[in-house]
Amino acid sequence: MEAERQNQAVIAYGLLKRDITSGQFRPGDKLLMSHLKERYQIGAGPMREALSQLVAERMVTAASQRGFRVAKMSLQELNDIYDARAHLEAMIVRLAVERGDEHWEAEVIGKAHTLASVAALHSTDEMMNLWDKRHKEFHTAIARGCGSSKLLELRATLMDQAERYRQLWLRQTVFSTEALVNKRREHAAIVEALLERDAQRAGTLMLDHLLTPVPIITAIVREAKLAEE
Amino acid sequence: MEAERQNQAVIAYGLLKRDITSGQFRPGDKLLMSHLKERYQIGAGPMREALSQLVAERMVTAASQRGFRVAKMSLQELNDIYDARAHLEAMIVRLAVERGDEHWEAEVIGKAHTLASVAALHSTDEMMNLWDKRHKEFHTAIARGCGSSKLLELRATLMDQAERYRQLWLRQTVFSTEALVNKRREHAAIVEALLERDAQRAGTLMLDHLLTPVPIITAIVREAKLAEE
DNA sequence: TTTTTTAAAAATATCTACATTTTGTAATTT
DNA sequence: AAATTACAAAATGTAGATATTTTTAAAAAA
Numbered sequence: 336m337e338a339e340r341q342n343q344a345v346i347a348y349g350l351l352k353r354d355i356t357s358g359q360f361r362p363g364d365k366l367l368m369s370h371l372k373e374r375y376q377i378g379a380g381p382m383r384e385a386l387s388q389l390v391a392e393r394m395v396t397a398a399s400q401r402g403f404r405v406a407k408m409s410l411q412e413l414n415d416i417y418d419a420r421a422h423l424e425a426m427i428v429r430l431a432v433e434r435g436d437e438h439w440e441a442e443v444i445g446k447a448h449t450l451a452s453v454a455a456l457h458s459t460d461e462m463m464n465l466w467d468k469r470h471k472e473f474h475t476a477i478a479r480g481c482g483s484s485k486l487l488e489l490r491a492t493l494m495d496q497a498e499r500y501r502q503l504w505l506r507q508t509v510f511s512t513e514a515l516v517n518k519r520r521e522h523a524a525i526v527e528a529l530l531e532r533d534a535q536r537a538g539t540l541m542l543d544h545l546l547t548p549v550p551i552i553t554a555i556v557r558e559a560k561l562a563e564e
Numbered sequence: 565m566e567a568e569r570q571n572q573a574v575i576a577y578g579l580l581k582r583d584i585t586s587g588q589f590r591p592g593d594k595l596l597m598s599h600l601k602e603r604y605q606i607g608a609g610p611m612r613e614a615l616s617q618l619v620a621e622r623m624v625t626a627a628s629q630r631g632f633r634v635a636k637m638s639l640q641e642l643n644d645i646y647d648a649r650a651h652l653e654a655m656i657v658r659l660a661v662e663r664g665d666e667h668w669e670a671e672v673i674g675k676a677h678t679l680a681s682v683a684a685l686h687s688t689d690e691m692m693n694l695w696d697k698r699h700k701e702f703h704t705a706i707a708r709g710c711g712s713s714k715l716l717e718l719r720a721t722l723m724d725q726a727e728r729y730r731q732l733w734l735r736q737t738v739f740s741t742e743a744l745v746n747k748r749r750e751h752a753a754i755v756e757a758l759l760e761r762d763a764q765r766a767g768t769l770m771l772d773h774l775l776t777p778v779p780i781i782t783a784i785v786r787e788a789k790l791a792e793e
Numbered sequence: 794t795t796t797t798t799t800a801a802a803a804a805t806a807t808c809t810a811c812a813t814t815t816t817g818t819a820a821t822t823t
Numbered sequence: 824a825a826a827t828t829a830c831a832a833a834a835t836g837t838a839g840a841t842a843t844t845t846t847t848a849a850a851a852a853a
Contacts, residue, residue: 340815342628342835344616368806378837379807380609384616387573391620393717399571400806400843419714426655485648485725488622489718496714569843571807597834607809608835629815631834 344384347375351385355394355405356498362562366395366403393496408562413500413552420493421545424478425538427490428525431480432534439480440530446473447526451519463509473522477529503555504548521547573613576604580614584623584634585727591791595624595632622725637791642729642781649722650774653707654767656719657754660709661763668709669759675702676755680748692738702751706758706770732784733777750776 351371354360371382386403389395397403431439450469453462478490508514521544528537556562580600583589600611615632618624625635660668679698682691707719737743750773757766785791 340628344612344835345628369804378835380612380836383573383609383807384612387613387616388620391617399569399574401845402806415712415714419712419718422655422659422712422715423652423718426651430651483644483648483651485644485722486651489648489652489721492718492721493714573807598832607807609808612835629834630817 343377343381344388347371347377347382348385348388350375352389352394355389356495356502358499358502360405362405362408362499364405366405368402392492408499408556410553410556410562413556413562414549416493416497416500417546417549420490420497421542423486423490423493424474424545425542427478427481427483427486428529428541429534429538430483430486431477432529432532432537434482435480435529439476442476442479443473443526443529446476447522449473450522459510463505466509466515467505470518477525500552500556501548503559503561504552507551507555508548572606572610576600576606576611577614577617579604581618581623584618585724585731587728587731589634591634591637591728593634595634597631621721637728637785639782639785639791642785642791643778645722645726645729646775646778649719649726650771652715652719652722653703653774654771656707656710656715657758657770658763658767659712659715660706661758661761661766663711664709664758668705671705671708672702672755672758675705676751678702679751688739692734695738695744696734699747706754729781729785730777732788732790733781736780736784737777 351360351366360366366386368379368382371377372379375382386395386397390397390403394406395403396406435443446469450466450473453466453469478487481487508518521540525537525540525544528540580589589595595615597608597611600606601608604611615624615626619626619632623635624632626632675698679695679702682695682698707716710716737747750769754766754769754773757769
């Protein structure tokens with residue numbers, strides 16, 4: 336089995352998306368066609384295709400005849416994204432509790448265990464990436480219980496949009512033992528509620544869990560003047 | 565103030581989206597580049613841009629080196645979209661009841677009135693379009709109370725994806741006096757719950773309201789063999 | 794002198810026409 | 824029938840032409 340040959344636009348899409356989320360391009364930056372062509376070794380046509388897709392995902396903005404820019408960040412958007420994500424995820428969790436089967440339970444417990452056992456053995460960045468990866472997998476395992484691909488797609492859209500903000504929170508959290516302990520406690524409480532099939536409580540816990548990063552990110556954004564108020 | 569000059573890709577995006585939703589192109593149809601170029605009088609580059617955006621919106625599918633197709637329809641997808649939409653909208657309504665102000669209440673009551681007063685005075689198609697337009701405006705007015713642009717965006721995404729299925733239901737409903745009376749009753753019940761600020765009841769009513777079309781559409785789809793099972 | 798206006802030049806975005814690569818098809822061979 | 828090959832159709836990519844916006848600088852007005 337071999338990976339399907341991708342066209343230029345798809346390759347550029349992936350690279351540019353990565354470069355935006357990782358902060359190589361900063362919010363509001365002009366995305367100069369000549370620069371992008373050079374950077375990704377690609378023609379203007381396919382490059383525009385990639386940009387169009389990112390426009391549809393709200394990661395890039397376009398102005399007719401005036402080219403493309405990295406979408407700005409703002410405290411208002413931060414709050415909106417996290418609020419929407421928290422309520423969406425709470426709703427998904429309630430559904431998952433109602434609909435999830437035994438296999439789902441097993442997956443969740445498995446991912447929770449894998450996440451809890453990330454120890455500070457590795458290099459700083461490795462540790463951060465590993466925790467982040469497993470944390471995402473844990474939450475995704477829970478969400479999958481809702482059984483709706485459309486809801487999972489919407490969730491993925493919001494997570495993509497949140498990613499630039501989330502990156503700011505991640506470093507702080509992983510490097511604070513206290514924060515990690517808190518997170519572990521919250522996760523345990525959520526799993527407990529899931530297993531007891533208490534949809535209401537699981538939803539509420541999830542809502543709070545997802546909103547805790549907001550004040551922290553707000554502070555960092557203000558500090559670094561990364562975004563409009 | 566004059567409408568900004570749009571580029572070719574944006575124009576083609578709008579036309580193609582309309583042609584897909586209205587059924588000019590049918591699910592699974594190959595979107596032949598030569599045909600699209602001819603039809604919309606446009607080059608291949610901008611056409612691909614438009615297609616890329618529709619791929620991001622799940623209305624078109626792409627296979628590398630094999631071109632583009634209209635996304636298929638299926639009973640499974642119908643159920644998934646409507647289930648997701650109903651739960652999302654119910655959640656949004658609960659938020660709207662908690663967060664909506666007086667201006668929101670006034671808007672909702674206004675739109676409800678405008679919708680209820682659509683009479684069978686006009687020609688068949690005019691009547692259908694008018695009812696549809698006002699029905700959408702009524703629901704959108706309710707949803708806006710949640711105050712979250714991101715949630716409203718997600719809602720719009722799902723509505724776009726539902727549109728092809730919805731079209732099938734619309735004709736049936738508007739031309740059945742009984743169905744229209746039922747809808748009016750449901751709308752009234754929802755508005756009542758909103759005004760009493762009963763979030764839970766409003767949510768439940770909305771959930772049921774949005775799921776009623778599913779059996780009807782299922783029957784039509786089966787009848788017309790429009791989709792996979 | 795400072796500000797505003799205008800005109801030209803440069804930079805940039807966008808589009809088209811053509812070249813290249815890949816895929817699908819049907820005839821031919823095994 | 825299955826595999827191979829040759830050809831036609833289609834998708835994708837590139838380079839350069841065209842149109843638009845932005846910048847620059849000079850001229851005119853305040």
